[in-house]
Amino acid sequence: MNYQDLADLIFPDAKPIQYYEEKYPERNLPEGAIVTRYAPSPTGRMHIGGLYQALIAIAVSKKTNGVFFLRIEDTDQKREVENGITEIVSSLQEFGMGPDEGQISETEEIGNYGPYKQSVRKDIYQAYAKYLIEQGKAYPCFCSPEELEEMRQKQEAAKIRPGYYGVWAKYRNLSVEDAIQKIKNGEQYIIRFRSPGNEERKIKHKDIIKGNVDFPENDQDIVIIKADGLPTYHFAHAVDDHLMRTTHVIRGDEWLSSVPLHLQLFQEMGFKTPKYAHISPIMKNDNGNKRKLSKRKDPEASVCYYSEEGIPPEAVKEYLLNIANSTFENWRRANPDKEIDEFDFQLNKMSVSGALFDMVKLLDVSKIVISRYSAEEIYEKSFAWAQKYDPELCEMLKDKEYALKVFGIERGNAKPRKDIAKFRDVKENIIYLYDDKYFAQTHTYEYDKIQDKEEIKKILQMYLEKYFHETDDKQTWFENIKNLAEELGYAKDVKAYKQEPEKWPGHVGDISTVLRVALTARRNTPDMYEIMQIFGKERIEKRFQKAIEVLEK
């Protein structure tokens, strides 16, 4: 009896690997095209780190006219979660990051290199496992989990390197006959890789991001097929990325130390090795300690946080790209209107260590992104956000014509306002411009310099009677406020006042402040002329009246 008999006994129905090799031929792509992927496990809400990885993968594949595909790594049924794939697919979609090929819903996929869901590729993995067994490069192991655990404890107690290797690899040298006998006896087993490695030897590896790294060779006989017949990550990675013709494996750097194993697997199976790029995780400062952004502890770790807050997807992408390649920022400044895809992303320029997540910076990016929107765009996006997350704002925005006027204040010009960082800010930002909300609230009118009740009343009344005309242009409008100031004995010109402040009780700015506060109950607002234009005389009058009522209380 020989390896072939053993292989046939274990996987009687597996196809020869030639079948798959032919079914999934080399891709016909231009020179230098990068084929890469995002390969998450459907285990819950999508993590920002995953989005980051996918974004980078897309950037490099787009740049080289390559392929970006989505593969679902669901070989661990225990950790799987309902609608896990939908979560991934819809998150990517929301960010405009749909794959060129791969899984596109729980059950559907596109592309010729599928299936793209590992759980339905069982036959393929088994064919390759069989191939390995035939050559004596893999073998059945009959250790129970308890036995393995016991072994590990022994190793730890003896302070030697834990694992299934060398003399500890109990079934590595079991004869084919004995193995066959055990299997026929119905003993449980899994399939292990017979590692040709030697821990004493070093391998050199060049990672695109991390640079040169030296590791000891792998000598662990790792499990390749689990008791449930599904492959482990390592084996699936080798088989899939070979068959899907991946040229660049872009993944989190928690995999870096598995590289010796992966390289060995590729070599032993006769596969061409892909290039690796290991991305540092996005970190968070936790009481002086750096740690990975955690979905449990940090809301901002979940991709859904951004849509809930109303931070535009493109802002998140720009921020992430910024962490990835700091030259992005300069490029963006120079090319404000270009698509992100046009940025020449450099994998090898990525930081070797993990960046701390900076919400303040993200919000700054977001402010810039939102400031570039037209009134129409910010209306549409705010409305869409409000429909999901804020019924009150949604109600306010139903009057589109009015909302467009509101959003149009100081927008669409060369120096647009940058006062909205996320759609959640919108309501607070505009609510005082809505009469029903405004009059329903009780306000404290915090006037600044001019506090005298009678003086304030006089200013408001006189302004409406003599100095406000709906048809005035901005210059005339402000000239009128100056005239009002003068009539009341205030300085018309702020500079003149500042030079000789003792000559006047105040200046035109103080008058403006009274008008502004009485009009909006706020000291800080965007351009008051535009606000008054939107309101018209009648509404201004109503608001002044309310201000006066409050004064008289």
Add this chain to the structure above:
RNA sequence: GGCCCCUUGGUCAAGCGGUUAAGACAUCGCCCUUUCACGGCGGAGACAUGGGUUCGAUUCCCGUAGGGGUCACCA
């Protein structure tokens, strides 16, 4: 603990043997301005540490400290 990786201002980061050590965010001041925002100008603020190598180290080598990753029939 073994193995591997990392360490430039508060944060993200250029630089890769000779630089007044870029830039962005944040911060502070001034200017612009009827307020705020925007914008403009300016300030403060960094090469973890100790040894080498070198005419010269932030840049190269070694050690130390600190941080991160990894050691599953999880990915």
